Amino acid sequence: MPDDDLPENTAPANCRVTIRDVARQTGVSVTTASRALNEIGRMTPETRNRVRAAAAELGYRPNSIARGLVGKRSFAVGLITNDTYGRFTLPVAAGLSSSMADRGVSVFLCAGEDDAERVKANIDAMQDRRVDGLVIAGKRIDRGLPFELPDLGIPVIYANASCPPDAIGFVPDDQLNAHMAVSHLVARGCCRIAHVTGKKDFEASSLRVRGWEEALAEANLSPFGDVCYGNWSEECGYTAALELLAPGRAEWPDAVFCGNDQIARGLIDAATSIGVDVPGDLAVVGFDNWEIFAKATRPPLTTVDMELLELGRVVGRTMLDLIDGKDVEPGLRRLPGRIVERRSCGGGGADLEPRTNETSRHGGGNQREDTKCHTTG
Amino acid sequence: MPDDDLPENTAPANCRVTIRDVARQTGVSVTTASRALNEIGRMTPETRNRVRAAAAELGYRPNSIARGLVGKRSFAVGLITNDTYGRFTLPVAAGLSSSMADRGVSVFLCAGEDDAERVKANIDAMQDRRVDGLVIAGKRIDRGLPFELPDLGIPVIYANASCPPDAIGFVPDDQLNAHMAVSHLVARGCCRIAHVTGKKDFEASSLRVRGWEEALAEANLSPFGDVCYGNWSEECGYTAALELLAPGRAEWPDAVFCGNDQIARGLIDAATSIGVDVPGDLAVVGFDNWEIFAKATRPPLTTVDMELLELGRVVGRTMLDLIDGKDVEPGLRRLPGRIVERRSCGGGGADLEPRTNETSRHGGGNQREDTKCHTTG
DNA sequence: CTGAAAGCGCTTACAG
DNA sequence: CTGAAAGCGCTTACAG
Known part of the structure; x- marks a missing residue:
């Protein structure tokens, strides 16, 4: 005997719970809710906990698109590769992916062919998405992009590919x-x-x-x-x-x-x-x-x-450093297998x-x- | 002899040109600019062209994060796979990627292991990113996700993997x-x-x-x-x-x-x-x-x-249909090689x-x- | 045909 | 310690 016609636990997926919902539920402002959830600012542990509890209860998950818009970053990086066969890129991608995932950064796969136009289109798409960085992966250490990459204003790392003199690259030794x-x-x-x-x-x-x-x-x-x-x-x-x-x-x-x-x-x-x-x-x-x-x-x-998986992880960690604004010496690093x-x-x-x-x-x-x-x- | 101290053509990459810039440059409102660029609404061809010209001149590229926020979609899909070796998933991913790229949809690569926890974390991350859809790819047609997928409110397609009775799946025949x-x-x-x-x-x-x-x-x-x-x-x-x-x-x-x-x-x-x-x-x-x-x-x-590349393309096209709200008969399709x-x-x-x-x-x-x-x- | 305004869901100065 | 307000860059009803 259902109470009424309202579905019980199946909230329409298209109206997900927002930070306003958890703020309202807790009886605090959106500002406070945001701060509580992001562990920033000082506040009574009690408030923080109440916000957290409400978020958990409501199943709140922050919308990373909104977060990206205000933060001017996407928490995502693009992986551009011409290795359709995947033998070299795949371990690199897996390593990259896993080392980034721990920090909430996802990876866009752009498995373009060698065709310069398509590669450019992919890079444009990545810029439109405001990726935090770009990894250019290849299958030959002496081949790179089919054109010179202009300054994108974001970190770029070359993996198992040749890279311009002042760029950062990692290849097997x-x-x-x-x-x-x-x-x-x-x-x-x-x-x-x-x-x-x-x-x-x-x-x-x-x-x-x-x-x-x-x-x-x-x-x-x-x-x-x-x-x-x-x-x-x-x-x-x-x-x-x-x-x-x-x-x-x-x-x-x-x-x-x-x-x-x-x-x-x-x-x-x-x-x-x-x-x-x-x-x-x-x-x-x-x-x-x-x-x-x-x-x-x-x-x-x-x-x-050649430890390509580890190479991918190193690329990921370096990318994270770069995104955090840390200085990384440019140049090509050769990694031992x-x-x-x-x-x-x-x-x-x-x-x-x-x-x-x-x-x-x-x-x-x-x-x-x-x-x-x-x-x- | 430079006019002044302002750098000539090197706009700081972090302050990219927005739609407001092209509106201002054209002397129209942001609304009109948006409509001109998106080819919607009726307007004098002259206005439309002026907006377009300004956009091109300024090198304007729409911020897909902002677009995603208002449109409540990300123009991205998640690809969840347990095929770390990549022999099966890679052609599928390439096909998927190429058929989506034409419509401006990018692919997030989640190359998780079989570990249920990691897979869940990946799916959560994809939800936080409000992906438009999810592709679950596998290396065996009789193995699927290590747990039952709740209703995510977005289209899900299984590729080269087993799928629940009412889901949509594609496998080689x-x-x-x-x-x-x-x-x-x-x-x-x-x-x-x-x-x-x-x-x-x-x-x-x-x-x-x-x-x-x-x-x-x-x-x-x-x-x-x-x-x-x-x-x-x-x-x-x-x-x-x-x-x-x-x-x-x-x-x-x-x-x-x-x-x-x-x-x-x-x-x-x-x-x-x-x-x-x-x-x-x-x-x-x-x-x-x-x-x-x-x-x-x-x-x-x-x-x-087995034509896995084509299978990936079919998955992509079907996903696009689903995202567009078209009806797709549920069930498993077996594709010929x-x-x-x-x-x-x-x-x-x-x-x-x-x-x-x-x-x-x-x-x-x-x-x-x-x-x-x-x-x- | 065009524009002012509201709003997407967050974060972050700025005040209290 | 907490909140009201502004704003990220767009799109989309709603008016003219």
Whole structure:
């Protein structure tokens, strides 16, 4: 037996409770209600509590649009990206999103293509929305926006993309990461370490090459042959392996540092197909820690994780600082990644899998045991 | 020689030009300016043009926060997803984003984890922002939100996720897509068509199984053996192939319909490794059109594309209708995908690659030519 | 055809 | 400690 015709607990969603409602309910002014809710100004704890209680009871939630209008900010940032495939941007976006969410800042996703017009339209839309900041994310550290960004009057951070001289940017430290990968190989006794990577004109390629050379020099080793460039594909890894391990060669590498996990995958497949045991005869380290590949190789791949999620978080925290008006030194920061150990370099990490029994071309033993490594020094 | 100390063309970014500025400049009221800019009301073309010109000259851009406050809407929708990996959500998001952008609606990305608390917090934040609608996107058609969504008073659409009975949802039509894939095989003369797929408790699995059975029945064929379930991995495809093609078997399949591209990849690798030629001896069709896999198999994979990008666009258009107050029949819609032809079923599509010269276990010929297919009917 | 006024839901000087 | 008032930048009845 309902009291009357009024619906009981289903307030029409389009007339949500406002701060006036909680002020009225509490018997204070809107001003006081606002202050109580925002924890500013001094007032008797009793008043504050009564306001809070009323807000809770009414289910009051501040309208962030109104708040944005008076505060002249939106508590939102725009994420502009051209990475439709999302492999690089997504972890960055997730990290950014989570570090901002804690402070009540939301993220607009503008997954534009490379088309300059669309990117501009997206940026305009973000300005119209008075975003507090803009993150420009890319899939290549040597590519940025297709045009120069004018001064928007809001903070801008570049993530995994190239950035103008005086801007703030964060990219993975390719050289250091490569160095780590190669040192990992050296530490495991490898001394004839080849490098198979992607396209030559990617800055990521040259930095990784430099890291490879650097780590080798540090260990008094010489590069094993020339860098093998390709197009980042599995196919290239496959072909490169066949060449590096060709029976007619005077010398075989005992390890290969690969520019990405797909290359490593192709390379391991090729090695296996011609009876070279990984890691017994050949240690392999990849790059990206793209699990779908890294875990599917046999053996599972030891590889470099660029820590893109953490990079996204750092971008978020920096953006928050910038929004708060803190000073941040301009420039490009290179962030270190980490090695994820699996089985392709011997030993084993978290993702241990039983070793296969395939017979090795070299009798199943570890070639490195038999061959004395001589340094260049 | 500058006239005075005032900076010339660099208006402080924080005091952007408002509609009052363009009204003043034109010598009309703010009301008229607003109407001219929004193309509403009747007025002399001359006035309208003068306002427009002033706006353009001043670089006026309406503040969408203010617009949102009065219009009681934000011209933004929230995208809630638990797909951190992004493989499914990203195309959906891109499609959604592009179809909304044309109408000036932006997308908030809430890449929450499965954690119910965080999802709730994200939804609350979206409500505080007065989003015009919410899209709940998932990576499994049989999983939805970890809790029941109360009536939010705004349109909600589920995308590639399960949805409550009276809600609106869009998912790929797994059964139809599977049917298409199998019919494609049948049309090429295959008659012993096996099915290797992922986990049994995924609705996607059972629907695809049904599509397989249905297409077979339609062609008066029987399923080749039992469905081979696994965990969606390459490894499972590999193992399944070894079993299906074991030398001791009474009969071999002449085609395999795979539940995803990874399975197909493993299966093709295994087949090749034991001398079975694809497509010569065995036709293979995958599912997902995940190019990184589909293009890396040798031969490249003929596979089902679920058209997730288009699904995202449809979700966007439907959301726009809903926001406009149009009626949309509740219920779950299953959207068709398409077959992408490559080389793994013979013939060839856009991604033609030269065929390899590997010798086939069956003499390099197409087994299907030699073996008469008998129907069950 | 055009404008003055009210109002969207908040916050923030400015007074008491 | 608390409140009345102004204002953020728009749109939209309501009058002329």
